[in-house]
Every structure is written in C-alpha cells, then in structure tokens.
Amino acid sequence: MSEERTNHRLMILGAGVMGVGIAALGLGSGLPVTLVDVDEARLEQARRRIRRELKLARLMGALPDGAAPGELTTTTAAKDGAAATAVIEAVTELAEVKAAALAEVSALVAPGTPVVSNTSSIPIDELAASVARPQEFLGTHFMNPPYLIPTVEVIRGRRTGDPAEAALVSLLTALGRTPLVVADSPGFVTSRVLHPMINDAIRTVREGTAPAETVDALFESGLGHRTGPLRTADLIGLDNLADSLRVLHERTGDPGCEPDQLLLDKVRAGHFGRKTGRGFYDYGGNPS
Structure with missing residues (x-):
C-alpha cells in the first residue's frame, strides 16, 4: 500500500446509500x-451492501489494481472513530440532523482533523455554526455510486482554512478521485443546475406530455446524456431529491425548485427509486 493511503483513516457518519x-x-x-x-x-x-459493492467495483475495474482492502469497523458510537484523520458526514439531507451529527463528532476528533459534510444542497456556512472548529469544516458532494464517478465537488465555506482544504484534497487523491473546488451556495453547482431540471422532467410526466421512458430517451439519444433525468432521479433517491429541492426552494426562493407533486406522491408511497426497488421505474422490488 502506498504511503499516501496509509496516512489516512476515515470515519463516515451514516450507513445510508452514500455512506455505504x-x-x-x-x-x-x-x-x-x-x-x-x-x-x-x-x-x-x-456490511452486506459494502461487500456487494466492493465485488461489483472490482468486476468493473473501478478500484486500484492490487490494493489490499482496508479494514472496516462498524459502530453505533462515534467515539470509536475518534482517531480518524478525516470525517465524512453522510446522514440524511436534513440540516438539523446533519448539524447534530457534526456537533458531536467535531468535539471528539483531534484538532487539525477535517470534518466534512457530504451534502447535495445545504450551504456549508449554515452547517459551520454547529462544529467546534469552523476553519476545519468543508463540504463534498460525491456522486452516486462514488466508486464509479471519479469527480467530487468540494465546497469551501467562508471560514474554511487552507490546511483543511489541502487535507481533503489529499484524501480524495488517495481515493483516486478528482476534486473540483467551488464556492459555497445552496446546491453549489451540480445540484443547483441538475435538480431543478429533474423537477421539470417530473412535471412533464405528471402533466402527460410524455412518459418517463420517452423523457429519458430524448435526453439519452437526443442530447447525449449518459442517463435520463428520471433514471438519474431513481439513482439519487426520490426522498433525497425531494429533500434537496426543499432546501433549494427555501434558500433561493426559486419556484422551479418546489418539489413537484408527483415526486412527493412517490416519496409518500415509499417508492424512493433503486434503493427500494421502485421509483419512476420498477426494479423488480429488489433494492440495489
């Protein structure tokens, strides 16, 4: 194992889709x-899902050749990971839940340890009020699945220090990712552009302009997108998408960010996309 990798010990908060x-x-x-x-x-x-994802990632050649797998520890106590060299919070996309998790963990880890919120939309400066050392706090936006998409959006808050940014860039480099640093703003770049567009695509389905399959086919074969907006929504998780749109709507006032009723209906029915086996598409009832 390279020295770059042995220098990092990672703690992740949240065992949902992104945490896994x-x-x-x-x-x-x-x-x-x-x-x-x-x-x-x-x-x-x-633990079971991680084993499946590691197997899939290896089959797809998405992991470093010859790298021995790291050791996984799972725990319900954040203090068990206090020796980490970096913390990534990946709990649900609700500001109050993230703030509580960040407050606890930032008080446990040693000074100099970057504390990172993986968020698709919540401003980093807003969450910085909850951490012990705002200069060591910043954001990431990993795309799903993280082992297949090499680019990571890095969000630097007003109080983020250069050492914290350098430490996060070092970690992402060790993970084989390409960090792209952006300024803090609701939704940053990717979600601010993508999520309202997906919301519009959902609206066209609800209004009967076209079914989901047709909308996606137009984006894939007509506009060259790798996946259409509705398949992308199912991959993001419709519950996560609705939460992100609410954040954008509340913090920007953009009416296009108000979650469409069809999206809310699917979330209310428990149809969250691939992770529950059903969203805009049916995945055979088998969560991914």
Whole structure:
C-alpha cells in the first residue's frame, strides 16, 4: 500500500446509500474505515451492501489494481472513530440532523482533523455554526455510486482554512478521485443546475406530455446524456431529491425548485427509486 493511503483513516457518519458507497470506495482503495450509525440493524445491512459493492467495483475495474482492502469497523458510537484523520458526514439531507451529527463528532476528533459534510444542497456556512472548529469544516458532494464517478465537488465555506482544504484534497487523491473546488451556495453547482431540471422532467410526466421512458430517451439519444433525468432521479433517491429541492426552494426562493407533486406522491408511497426497488421505474422490488 502506498504511503499516501496509509496516512489516512476515515470515519463516515451514516450507513445510508452514500455512506455505504463512500465506505466501499475507501475500503477498496486500501483505507481503514469506521462506519457509524445509530441503528445496529442498519449497520448489519450496510456490511452486506459494502461487500456487494466492493465485488461489483472490482468486476468493473473501478478500484486500484492490487490494493489490499482496508479494514472496516462498524459502530453505533462515534467515539470509536475518534482517531480518524478525516470525517465524512453522510446522514440524511436534513440540516438539523446533519448539524447534530457534526456537533458531536467535531468535539471528539483531534484538532487539525477535517470534518466534512457530504451534502447535495445545504450551504456549508449554515452547517459551520454547529462544529467546534469552523476553519476545519468543508463540504463534498460525491456522486452516486462514488466508486464509479471519479469527480467530487468540494465546497469551501467562508471560514474554511487552507490546511483543511489541502487535507481533503489529499484524501480524495488517495481515493483516486478528482476534486473540483467551488464556492459555497445552496446546491453549489451540480445540484443547483441538475435538480431543478429533474423537477421539470417530473412535471412533464405528471402533466402527460410524455412518459418517463420517452423523457429519458430524448435526453439519452437526443442530447447525449449518459442517463435520463428520471433514471438519474431513481439513482439519487426520490426522498433525497425531494429533500434537496426543499432546501433549494427555501434558500433561493426559486419556484422551479418546489418539489413537484408527483415526486412527493412517490416519496409518500415509499417508492424512493433503486434503493427500494421502485421509483419512476420498477426494479423488480429488489433494492440495489
């Protein structure tokens, strides 16, 4: 294992889709990972999902050749990961939940440890009020699945210091990712542009202009997108998409960001996309 990798020990808060994906990326890159969640049953499920994702990532050639997998520790106590050299928070996309998790963990880790919120939309300066050392706090936006998409949006808040940014860039480099640094703003770049567009695509389906399959085909074969907006929504998670749109709507006032009723209906029915087996498409009832 390279010295670059051995210098990093990663703690991840949250064993949901993104927490599991980031953990799989870290482990597959040879880093030791402590995965923290309040629910032991969820951690057991996460261990199984991580094994599947690592197997898939290897089959797809998405991990470094010859890298011995890192050691995974799962726990319900954040203090068990206090020796980490970096923390990535990946809990649900609700500001109050993230703030509580960040407040706890930032008080546990040693000064100089970057604390990172993986968020698709919540401004970093807003969350910085909850951490012990705002100069060591910044954001990331990993795309799903993290082991397949090499680019990571890095969000620098007004109080983020240069050492914290350098430490995060070092970690992302060790993970084989390409960091692109942007300024802080609701939704940053990707979500501010993409999520309202997906919301518009959902609206066209609800209004009967075209079914989901046709909308996606037009974007894929007509505009050259790798996946259409509705398949992308299912991959993001419709619940996460709705939460992100609410953040954008509340903080920007853009009426185009108000979650469409069809999206809200699907979330209310528990149809969150690939992770539940059904969203705009049916995945056979089998969560991914």
